[in-house]
Amino acid sequence: TELIEIGVRCVIAAGWEVLDDAAQLFAETFYEHFLDGTNFGESILAARGATFDAFGSSNTWGAYQCYGDPGFVLPRPQRSVAPKAKPANYDHYLAASEVLCELERLTLRARHALALDKDATAYAERHAKALQALCERQGWIGQGNILEAFGALKAEYNRHDDAVDFYRRALAAPDASASRKAEEQLANMLTRRAKVLADTSDTAGALALLDETAAILAVDSRYRPASAERLSLQAAADK
The missing domain is CATH 1.20.930 (Transcription Elongation Factor S-II; Chain A)
Known part of the structure; x- marks a missing residue:
């Protein structure tokens, strides 16, 4: 954690003794993905999977403790032609x-x-x-x-x-x-949109959005005390 605190973006450390061949496969798989532009978390996932598949009788695949931002991508030199973006895949x-x-x-x-x-x-x-x-x-x-x-x-x-x-x-x-914050975020966005409509002389549209905002904020007040954020949103809508 001290490395993370001083600005190191990602850290991998073995928590126990590892099998040499399995460790080599883990490292090769990780760097193959990471240096090719895959983010830190997905590179670790690929390395763990490959190591487990090849050395399932060893616990080396789980030995590596990984810290940092899972979405971190290694900065790469600017190219004259940008590489084609990899498709996002979440089937796993x-x-x-x-x-x-x-x-x-x-x-x-x-x-x-x-x-x-x-x-x-x-x-x-x-x-x-x-x-x-x-x-x-x-x-x-x-x-x-x-x-x-x-x-x-x-x-x-x-x-x-x-x-x-x-x-x-x-x-x-x-x-x-959905959380209480979802109500507040929606109310905030509707209030902002209502102001835009009012500024373009769409009074009816603005009033409809403000009515929706008032209904959203009122639902909660019947069950729980209003928060400072909620009171602020109500004041903004009333203006």
Whole structure:
């Protein structure tokens, strides 16, 4: 952890004695993927899988403790012709919780990368599309927390219409797994959109969105005390 604290992006350390041949395969597989542009987490996953398949009787595949940002990609020299982006593939995901973790990672990446990386939006859209397709196949797309996570990601890279749609679906989901924050995020986005409509003289459209905002914020007040964030949103809508 001290290495991480001083700025090292990723660390791999063996937790116990390893088998030489298995360790060599782990290292070769990891670097083959990592140096080819695969992110740290997926490179580790590939190395663990290859080592387990070849040396299943040894525990070397699980010996390596990995720390850092799983989405970190090794910076590469600029090329005159950009390499073709790898397709996002999440077919190995077996649980909705994995999707939630990946959506959170993508959201954090978008938050910090958009200003620095001209390809950040395309990266986020490509991965979001693959995750959404997976969720639709697996039936996870109806979960409120999944829909909320998609909304947060879409909002982060300024796909506001899509974000509003996902947040609305999240709050309407029958499993009620969307968080209180989803209500507040949707109310905030609707208030901002209402102001844009009002500025363009679409008074009816603006009032409809403000009515929706008021309904969203009022639902919670009947059951729980209003938070400072909620009161602030109500004040913004009232203006």
